[in-house]
Amino acid sequence: MxxxxxxxxxxxxxxxxxxxxxxxxxxxxxxxxxxxxxxxxxxxxxxxxxxxxxxxxxxxxxxxxxxxxxxxxxxxxxxxxxxxxxxxxxxxxxxxxxxxxxxxxxxxxxxxxxxxxxxxxxxxxxxxxxxSKVESLITSLVDFSKTSHPALYEQFVSLLMNNLVRFVGDDFTPLEPEYEIKSTSFKSTMQGIKGEFEKETRIFADEAELIQFACRYSGEDITELDEYAEASGQDFINLHNGLFTVNVSNEEQIELQLTPPTPLAELTPNEVSNCLILPFQFPFGTIRFSISL
Amino acid sequence: MDIKDLKVLVCDDSILSRKKLKDCIISLGCANVLEAADGEEAIAQYDSNRPNIVFMDIVMPKKDGIEALKGILEIDPKATIIMASSVGTQSYLKDAIKAGASDFLQKPIDNKQVKKFIDSFCSKGGV
Structure with a gap:
């Protein structure tokens, strides 16, 4: 990291x-x-x-x-x-x-x-x-103190970065967190976390970036925004959230559930208006994740 | 049982997850792999095709994997169903085992584990 x-x-x-x-x-x-x-x-x-x-x-x-x-x-x-x-x-x-x-x-x-x-x-x-040092890097990037569950948000972000390294590639840089977006060209998949930590999580980017992300994640040769490209975003967020719920269940004894990821759709800025947005710069472009506050 | 004669049902709402698991199972020498994209379809597929082993995701639309697991076991109490999901939390695990799942695979799926289940089923008739 x-x-x-x-x-x-x-x-x-x-x-x-x-x-x-x-x-x-x-x-x-x-x-x-x-x-x-x-x-x-x-x-x-x-x-x-x-x-x-x-x-x-x-x-x-x-x-x-x-x-x-x-x-x-x-x-x-x-x-x-x-x-x-x-x-x-x-x-x-x-x-x-x-x-x-x-x-x-x-x-x-x-x-x-x-x-x-x-x-x-x-x-x-x-x-x-x-x-412990990775933790301090993450807390200096994102101010978790104002969130409702600082420890859970921190765990979410730290696991997300590890999952990106593990399943997509280590050649990214986390950019400064955002709290709003202006672009209306992003496409997104949403997955809900249910239970004591009820949140909406998303992966979103422009089409070209989503295709590149899908190629990396799936290991398949994907050239257009087809069902495999859509499934890659859904799979990654489902895998990440799944591992998050497992960690939270084992370490905090909090039992969370997940909803099925939604189909890929255009993202309107107000859908992420009260969210922590984490942009990651890859060589092929920027991929964003969000979690509602 | 010869692996060539084995019939496997892969149930997952993600086309990519289904493809990965199907590719893995086919590479082991099993040619007969069926697919279902949600829990309802899984029950229907099971009913009409009676596969030997079912790999079942949990978080799915329509009927989730736990409901589908129960539905299949109602049709065939001896069904061999392995849950294959990213949500291996204590409560999902408990629900799955209580409802009668044969085992649990945490995603990302390790192909070696899949091979172990299938080998063991072919030699002993169970996982």
Whole structure:
């Protein structure tokens, strides 16, 4: 989840534009980690030391790691450690930004340090996907304190992000929550939660985005808004809400029921006027989810 | 019982869920897979085709899976019905087992579990 939130952080701090973010999300798969970015992230080299090493490398036929060791910036052990560590997702996004020139080494250094400081993150937290830290990222994105059941809403949002990673893909960035929409071109599917936490939940987007979402989710080659595309949105929200009700039943001893998802239909803005709306930026566009307040 | 002779009914309101489960069952060597898109249709299909195993979703329009489960067991108290649903909450589980479901599969469905049920049915006549 730290990868997804790093994108959100870069956007909010206006370090990259939304277009650059989408581009980097698209390119991330092809990105290979380089020693400079790894060393900056680990705090072994500063951005200016990395620049110096790159400058020297362009003049001599030596490996980056060897130059860094010769200059006394890093030990050989540190170089080996970085080269053998499992790359972390948010670093791939950072590396892509650097490769594309959207961030230079110094901007990346500042961004990564500020990100970790803001959420008190260590590389260990990130590698272990530390639950308590993920929670603090989610509560800083959405203010649950004004909702009727903060713990349930938080669980809903956190599970939603995990389900997106699990069933759709990890290459998304959660955008700032919205409380209204203006567009009248969205198509939506609604599923009701019944019981002590009676809510309307929706997935909605423009047609082209829904088709792309359906391709990802179903693993089928879907090219138009047909019954499989419709079923994909319905299935995903039903699966997510189902797992939500299971968690709530097991952890909070609250028994909730679900209604069948509605057919895909045009969404009028007033249908989500009293809702928490969560937009997720994927490389193919934005998918929104809502839950009534 | 040979898997080739097995007749399976997949009941789910989602065409995508039906396709996934049907593809999985066919890949195991079973050619006879029937479909139903809601609880009423499931009961009607069961009545006229008498499948050996039923996979039944719970949250469905018209009649939900628990009602359909009861309806089928009224027709045939020995029916083998496996609930396959995303809502594996304590109360839905209790309702399903109490009403006579043979077992419960939590969605997302694990194809290995489906294979286990079908293998066990073919060798022992039950799940």
């Amino acid at each position: 730290f990868t997804q939130f790093f994108g959100n952080f870069l956007l909010n701090e206006k370090l990259v534009t939304p277009e650059q973010l989408v581009d980097a999300l698209q390119q991330k798969k092809e990105t290979r980690m380089k020693l400079g970015v790894l060393a900056i992230n680990a705090g072994y080299m500063t951005a200016s030391q990395v620049e110096r090493v790159h400058e020297l490398q362009s003049k001599m036929d030596k490996r980056i790691g060897d130059i860094a060791v010769e200059l006394g910036y890093m030990t050989e052990d540190q170089v080996m450690e970085l080269l053998h560590a499992q790359p972390l997702g948010y670093l791939l996004l950072g590396q892509t930004m650097v490769d594309k020139g959207y961030l230079d080494n110094a901007q990346f250094e500042n961004a990564i340090n500020a990100y970790k400081e803001k959420y008190s993150l260590t590389d260990e937290d990130i590698a272990n996907n530390e639950d």
